[in-house]
Amino acid sequence: MLATKTAADNLAQAAPVKGRSLWADARARFFRNRAAVSGLVVLIAVGLFAAIGPFIAPWNYEDIDWAVLGNVRDAGRPSLETGHWFGTDALGRDLFARTVQGTQISLMVGIVGALIAVGVGTLYGAVAGFFGGRLDNLMMRIVDVLMSIPYMFVLILLLVVFGRSMLMLFIGIGLVSWLDMARIARGQTLTLRGKEFVEAAQATGVRPFTIIMRHIVPNLLGVVIVYSTLLVPSMIIYESFISFLGLGVQEPLTSWGALINDGAAEMNNGLLWILGFPLFFFVITLFAFFFVGDGLRDALDPKDR
Amino acid sequence: MTTATLAPLLSVSYLVKHFDVGGGLLRGKTGTVKAVDGVSFDIRRGETFGIVGESGCGKSTLARTLLRLETPNSGRVTFEGQDIFTPQALSDKALRRRIQVVFQDPFAALSPRMTIYDVLTEPLKIHEGTLDKARWPERVRELLERVGLRPEFANRFPHEFSGGQLQRIGIARALVLGPELIILDEPVSALDVSIQAQVVNLLEEVQEEFGVAYMCISHDLSIVRHISDRIGVMYLGEMVEMGDCEDVYETPAHPYTKALLSAEPEINIGGEKRQQVLLKGEVPSPVNPPSGCRFRTRCWKAQDKCREVPPTTRVGDADRVVKCHFPLTND
Numbered sequence: 204m205l206a207t208k209t210a211a212d213n214l215a216q217a218a219p220v221k222g223r224s225l226w227a228d229a230r231a232r233f234f235r236n237r238a239a240v241s242g243l244v245v246l247i248a249v250g251l252f253a254a255i256g257p258f259i260a261p262w263n264y265e266d267i268d269w270a271v272l273g274n275v276r277d278a279g280r281p282s283l284e285t286g287h288w289f290g291t292d293a294l295g296r297d298l299f300a301r302t303v304q305g306t307q308i309s310l311m312v313g314i315v316g317a318l319i320a321v322g323v324g325t326l327y328g329a330v331a332g333f334f335g336g337r338l339d340n341l342m343m344r345i346v347d348v349l350m351s352i353p354y355m356f357v358l359i360l361l362l363v364v365f366g367r368s369m370l371m372l373f374i375g376i377g378l379v380s381w382l383d384m385a386r387i388a389r390g391q392t393l394t395l396r397g398k399e400f401v402e403a404a405q406a407t408g409v410r411p412f413t414i415i416m417r418h419i420v421p422n423l424l425g426v427v428i429v430y431s432t433l434l435v436p437s438m439i440i441y442e443s444f445i446s447f448l449g450l451g452v453q454e455p456l457t458s459w460g461a462l463i464n465d466g467a468a469e470m471n472n473g474l475l476w477i478l479g480f481p482l483f484f485f486v487i488t489l490f491a492f493f494f495v496g497d498g499l500r501d502a503l504d505p506k507d508r
Numbered sequence: 509m510t511t512a513t514l515a516p517l518l519s520v521s522y523l524v525k526h527f528d529v530g531g532g533l534l535r536g537k538t539g540t541v542k543a544v545d546g547v548s549f550d551i552r553r554g555e556t557f558g559i560v561g562e563s564g565c566g567k568s569t570l571a572r573t574l575l576r577l578e579t580p581n582s583g584r585v586t587f588e589g590q591d592i593f594t595p596q597a598l599s600d601k602a603l604r605r606r607i608q609v610v611f612q613d614p615f616a617a618l619s620p621r622m623t624i625y626d627v628l629t630e631p632l633k634i635h636e637g638t639l640d641k642a643r644w645p646e647r648v649r650e651l652l653e654r655v656g657l658r659p660e661f662a663n664r665f666p667h668e669f670s671g672g673q674l675q676r677i678g679i680a681r682a683l684v685l686g687p688e689l690i691i692l693d694e695p696v697s698a699l700d701v702s703i704q705a706q707v708v709n710l711l712e713e714v715q716e717e718f719g720v721a722y723m724c725i726s727h728d729l730s731i732v733r734h735i736s737d738r739i740g741v742m743y744l745g746e747m748v749e750m751g752d753c754e755d756v757y758e759t760p761a762h763p764y765t766k767a768l769l770s771a772e773p774e775i776n777i778g779g780e781k782r783q784q785v786l787l788k789g790e791v792p793s794p795v796n797p798p799s800g801c802r803f804r805t806r807c808w809k810a811q812d813k814c815r816e817v818p819p820t821t822r823v824g825d826a827d828r829v830v831k832c833h834f835p836l837t838n839d
Contacts, residue, residue, distance in 0.1 A: 399611040406575040408604035421621040
């Protein structure tokens, strides 16, 4: 692969004409889309918040500030003097540190879920679509069966039976996240398989697996990338829902869903900031993902050039 | 055009390819499309064999079968005497190197995510040892120049080219491995008329230079006539007439050939008007072809015999082959 690149570069030196790949075109179109770019900026900001938050937070996410406990409504307000920039939760733990920690978990769940979907789903769908016939039938019926089981029920059962842990959460989310992706990838593969460049490769003697990796998957990527940016928020929402039910991550770890749950419980007591800060991050992140996903779709698929 | 030597390069005998209709998980099979039904012909080294026929007559299925994208139901195809459908032959990559293809739609024929350099070197990657890796750029440059494109186009992507340029790249890809037979599946029908002539000329130059044989499938009769040495006429999965190109065009023996050729538009100023043969009805369904002679439902010479007895293939002078009870040349 490397040798080919350099060989191609040698040719390029002979003449300065450089081809613009579809990716370069798409990148230019994406950066012209203002909503998408601002979404990307927000995502980067949230990412930085999760990454460097722990180093600048004056408090730890699990330590209780005893001076605040019992008087959260007054002493636990967001303030710069106490170091509780986002205030504290009902137990007197620093909400800034907890929001940082929750953001880490939620983003991780979203991204891991999406990665499993992209990796497993794309390959599974491409294989089913490319080989077709009985194998396709078998593989897609398996997907149908898995889809027909209520995933929330399975997830809850898993967490109850095997205990609540991050690993179980990832396994549960991984189990359901790739199903839609497999269907989408298969559908796209069916249209690609009939294309003449695939037949030309077959006629030249390219092996089926190589055709899938070299010809099918790169042409699927546009759809897959778009779908996965839309998948990340839905994974975050799953996790939030599970945590909201009290089955997600375990204390003292937390996630957006768990934080919002805590905040919702304290609404009546006038401690609105406990709900407000996590909700703010949750909402802007989801919005940003949707904008970026929309932007990518427009950039990668302008009437399927 | 080079003169053909006698030993056939590719020999097809009684090739049959049927497709099941319906079928699936729960439904039963409802019928069989007889796409190619007992076709035999030879292609000689360095010649151009044209195949003409209406849409749906099995031309493309024939091409796909010869490329081994389909497995035939029965029949035998030999390439230089070697059966190409034995298990050993199917896994033999060297054989694939010797038969290449140029497709109809140049926009679909190249993967949109690969540069032209990657497209042209992919066959070399698959067939390791054909050419030393260090010489690939040189080979790509040669080929691009040969097909009339600038070598620096190698770093561009397919969407940056016009249809005619893409078809030239398609031809270059077919030439990379130095094949002995190139199957041209409607090579120019997706192109503008002005570009068609250039591409046809290029194909002829390439043939002269590399001595490659062509099997050219087209519904464009004038182009087939222009580039073919011999032609075969297909109707409903059968080869109804075959012979030297000029002979067939000048004196068609099968009624279908005559009807087909008379449908070709001609420029004729002041001269005598050619007699038009208009066929009645539609092409019958290949799922349920007529008994006896398949053309009898539309033939103006059909008699009872045509319904009852399928015509046998007759070999006449100069390898002329006709599948008809009452060939026109006997009149």
